Amino acid sequence: MSSAAPLQKARQRTGKYLTFQIDDEEFGVLVLRIREIMGIQAITSVPHTPTHVKGVINLRGKVIPVIDMRLKLGLERRDYDRRTCIIVASVQTGADAVLMGIVVDGVSEVVTISEEQIEDPPKFGGGVQVRYLLGMAKTSGKVKLLLDIDEALSAEDLSQLRKIIEQHKDEQN
Secondary structure, rough: OHHHHHHHHHHHHHHEEEEEEEEEEEEEEEHHEEEEEEEOOOEOOOOOOOOEEEEEEEOOEEEHHHHHHHHHHHOOOOOOOOOOOOEEEEEEEEEEEEEEEEEEEEEEEEEHHHHEEEEEEOOOOOOOOOOOOOEEEEEEEEEEEOHHHHOOOHHHHHHHHHHHHHHHHHHHO
């Protein structure tokens, strides 16, 4: 890898991020991937799905799958409260983009993060996976974990979610 490659990667990670909390950690997703932020609402559960797949919502006539990011990251289940919200994001699945609802504990702010503020995730070794992290941003004395929303969901998750959407559409017809 050339010495320009890490610099190029850092530039691709810079920009405006929507930051949110899950447990005691702050995460960020590129604002360009966010379509909407809404309060928690009724989610129609879908049988035979992983525990982190909460179900689907109807967003202006479109069926959107919803995952609980807390559960996806292996954290304990928590009751939803007035700060809990759903971030609707555009997730790239190969050549297609899919809208997906992501339940988070609360939304913080939009911040601009420069390349000087971003470091690569540390190498933990062993079987620890950090592929879903674009990097770690140091802002205002805190570290924010920058999520690669496409990697945060595995190909298996996305395949399952497509099936859920199709099933739900068939049931409504």
